[in-house]
Amino acid sequence: MTGVVVEDVTKSFGATPVLRGVTLTAPPGTLTAVLGRSGCGKTTLLRIVAGFDHPDAGTVALHGRTVAGPGRTLPPERRGIGYLTQEGSLFPHLTVAANVLFGLPRRERRQGGARVAALLETVDLAPELADRHPHELSGGQQQRVALARALAPEPAVILLDEPFSSLDAGLRADTQRAVAKALAAAGATALLVTHDRAEALALADQVAVMRDGVIAQVDAPGAIYRDPVDPGVAALVGDAVLLDGRREGAGRVACALGVLPLRSDVPDAGAVRVLVRPEQLVVGRDGPGVPARVRTREFRGPDLTVELALGGGVGDGVDGVDGAVVVAARLPGDADVVPGDDVTVSVRGAVTAYRV
Template identity: 55%
Template sequence: MSSLTVTGVTSSYGATPVLTGVDLHVPEGGLTALLGPSGCGKTTLLRLIAGFDDPDSGSIDIGGRLVAGPGRSVAARRRRIGFVPQEGGLFPHLTVAGNVAFGLPRRQRRDAGRIDALLTLVGLDAGLAQRSPHQLSGGQQQRVALARALAPEPSLVLLDEPFSSLDASLREETRQAVADALAASGATAVLVTHDQSEALSMADEVAVLRGGRLVQLADPRTLYRSPRDLDVATFVGESVVLDAEIRDGQAHSALGVLPLEGSCADGPARVLLRPEQLRLAPPSPGAPSARVRGVDFFGHDARVRLELPSGLALSARLEGWDLPTAGADVSVGVVGAALPFPAGAADTPATPVVA
């Protein structure tokens, strides 16, 4: 497998810019997710890497080999890239074995042992080899598509929202199997997704695109806990954003005096908390108070929708076994530190997908 380096890539559709100077490096054996709302340029970037389109400027390097750049464009079929499309793209007239073998060099296509090994790698029983694609579940079809992509031992594997058509439980099971298979094969991979939980749970690094620019590249924990700006913060997860006054390294807010993560100049600011940092208790004199406006129950946990006396709406994320009821008055406490941002920072980007 090989590393991927994208340098200064731009792309436009007619007079409309789509990508504006994107730099990205995916190390050998790494899995990087391209995350962003619809129209941010992530699928365009994937197509440029695959060789389906050419960039207007900039360069793309795979394993030390320039495949796109000034005066050079290597055809898609010569880039040694495995591609897993959104719907799997299996050939309906071929068996599972036939689909996987299609990705192999011609001389290896009759090697049943090699096909069985590839099916095992993606978590499928080799006994499925003679079935037709329509006899498989959606998750099984996606795993066959991955086996086909991995068969020729490509330099790079590209996955274009491969789980978007699956139901929630099957999506989680399938993406774990795909992540395990990619890790076991040592593949370098790029995953395009608009699903934050998918990116955070699968990828070694997440590249957040917004308006054709790469605005942050970080490991999932860093991205979630230390987002570069409020737009990133509110896109990669649920958030509680409060106006605050910074004094002596603390934020004075509607939820009381909060410690800060890192230093910040005194004055007006906006601070970020995650809903799981909020703790609810019976009303207590002197404690910040709120009224429960509703509870969204998910089984393992729940989102409790709150309204502060000022009218500000926010949410707490609590374990599912002990929850307040709608209409109840509660006190609100905070665990951990708040992350400060400039007072004029925006916090209303595209609506995030909540698992």
């Protein structure tokens, strides 16, 4: 079983290219998040895998069976997929049980009580909800019912098109956990398209970053966060401090935050772009590091973000203010710093650098 394999898929709408040679493999039984900004082509990719759109070139295979390619296009209903949209698209006049069983043959629907109960349990819904109608459920419950319906035919592949984007923060987190648990229990291969980096990193076994119709990088969430392939991917998967710098001997780089160890060396490089994550910045009163002044403070509950104007250094920052290099640090929520404080800033751990 090879999961979902997309090879060199292109797609244009009129004169506008949308996919420019997309290649992606989603291993069987895993969840792959396709992460990208609006308009990058991720929903078009999902629709091509589903069979709703057809590629101009390239192939799509689902668990070893080619479903789209030169001279072969299998219709959506024969691809063995489940599809979950943003809205869930439940039938408002049907009960939860009837919605869940809708995609099954009639003979299976007539004997579906136990099946419904099992599917509701899989998506963490109480069995007594089976007789309710969609308008009697919360948004998160509706999405779980929609997932149960998608899982009912036991598809090998589940496609999820930003299914949590319409939910508020509390419902979103609970629903995400329930969906991830249900997908793991079903053993289905899942593709999730999203613009929410926290969602992608939290739920996926691997993250594929899409940009301008191509896949820029595919890796495990931790790896893609620690070692993004370029500054653009770095900024897409997390908050990023990007500074100009220069290589300072093997395995070290100099920038406005000092001379720092590199996670991976950049051989034969002069000028570089240095990536530091905000949580790597250590702010103190009289500790080691470069001098800085606190410009702003944004409290976020468990943590806070402070904007710091550094007191000099190598190169210019992305956000230069009055000639200073300005960086953002993420600190514990009870950190005792306020705008106007003079502090020192050092870096915890190794950083990443890119040739300019």
